[in-house]
Amino acid sequence: MPPGATRRLAADAPGIAEAGALLREGRLVAIPTETVYGLGADAGNPAAVAGIYAAKERPRFNPLIAHLPDLAAARREGVFGEDAARLAEAFWPGPLTLVVPVAEGGRVSDLARADLGSVALRVPGSRLARDVLAAAGCPVAAPSANRSGRVSPTDVDHVLGDLDGRIAAVLDGGPCPVGVESTIVACLDGPPVLLRPGGVSRAEIEAVLARPLAAAGPAGAAPVSPGLLASHYAPRAAVRLGATRVLPGEAVLLFGPDAPAGLDEAALCLNLSPAGDLAEAATHLFAYLRRLDAAGPATIAVTPIPDHGLGEAILDRLARAAAPR
Ligand code: TXA
Ligand code: MG
Structure with a gap:
């Protein structure tokens, strides 16, 4: 972990350029999205991704969501079947994550994917986040920017309270307008599966698919989200x-x-x-x-x-x- 204080970057052109440059160098930068603040690192750089786990004190290597500035960039990382393409067109940019098969030549590292044959992709609704992603020019792995097991951060002070001194910088985008994490839908073989409810409601997704979402079943029956531990978001009380x-x-x-x-x-x-x-x-x-x-x-x-x-x-x-x- 690099010693020294975490820099607070402003949400302006120099701040965005600096955040992008730090990410390209393999440093950790917390970035605001419309859902929660994410702890970002170059998803293609295993050392940078490992830094996320160290800073969060995350006990296990759960797969991470790779964030992209647009659908074209996402298509270089994952294979979009009919359902995934329909959902991406309806809800991106926005609080939806799609788990799809990895594309050949994709840049997201095995570590960020936890060696799964699938990859979680998201084009955030926040304009500021997409500007940082475009400036970085790489897929950015980003779990919520809190220490493992703590409540997710929805403003800069929450991020610094948990991670000050552990990350290179945080971009100050003010409070997050949605406030809960993205909805995660797996589009692999078979019908789309809801892995995590989130910022896009089940009803909105089912309206676009014109059929009900399947529930994440027991292991083997359907893909389960390894990071969905029962106890999470835990306050002290x-x-x-x-x-x-x-x-x-x-x-x-x-x-x-x-x-x-x-x-x-x-x-x-x-x-x-x-x-x-x-x-x-x-x-x-x-x-x-x-x-x-x-x-x-x-x-x-x-x-x-x-x-x-x-x-x-x-x-x-x-x-x-x-x-x-
Ligand atoms: O709103 C959000 O989604 C925020 C912001 C920062 O974008 N990110 C976020 O990331 O909530 P995180 O790491 O807290 O949650 C990612 C979830 C985990 O539960 C993980 O297990 C699941 O996504 N996941 C990632 N890749 C997966 C895959 N290939 N298959 C199944 N689940 C996957
Ligand atoms: Mg989290």
Whole structure:
């Protein structure tokens, strides 16, 4: 790990050029996307990719998503069948990752793919991210820019709180507008499989495919996402889901206009969306979990959240935060 402080780059032409140059040199740069901040490295440079795991203290070599500036660049890395092409055209640039067979001559290293015959590709919706990717001129592997097991970062201070001194730079793009990670769909043999709910809802994807997405089944039946560990996004506090009554001293994560019983006994509460808007709730999810956790409660109680639209991704992240560790 290079010693010294992490540089904070501005979201302007010199900052973008510098981020691209650092990535080309094999350094680690955190970049804002519309979902969360990613910890970027040249996906074709195994030493740079290994640096991601070291900086995150990620215990295992999970495969990483390679980020590209456009569909043409993505087609050099992966083979797009009919379903993948349809989804890419409908949702890129945007919060969708497609797992497709590796293309011959693709540059994403075996390490970034964890030696799988498939590769995860994403063209981010953030214009700033695409500008950095174009400046880098290489596929950029980027998991979320947090230390392993921590809550994903949706602004620069979250990134620096976890990774200051461990990475060369962070590009400051302000808060991330979507707030939960990309939806991951595998388009390999057979019907497309939903590997992770995320920023594009299941219903939107199924409308484009004109059929239901398959669920990730038991190993062997369908591709599973090796990185989808049960406990993830873990705050220090225990997380209690579906709370309709607050217990004294709990921190509370609210959704919607209704106050649960006992709220006046809460240590602290934040509302993801007083109006009950799931997109607004997604934007606030990780930042509010961090803020409640920083107050040091034993438990964070979360009031019920609907499971449609972006609610599926929000509940997926909260279930991981609540999972036993
Ligand atoms: O929104 C996002 O997707 C963010 C931003 C930075 O782009 N990135 C992100 O990356 O969430 P990460 O590393 O936290 O999640 C990548 C997921 C992991 O669960 C991994 O197992 C899965 O993608 N994955 C990557 N390659 C795969 C493959 N070939 N087959 C199946 N799953 C794969
Ligand atoms: Mg992550």
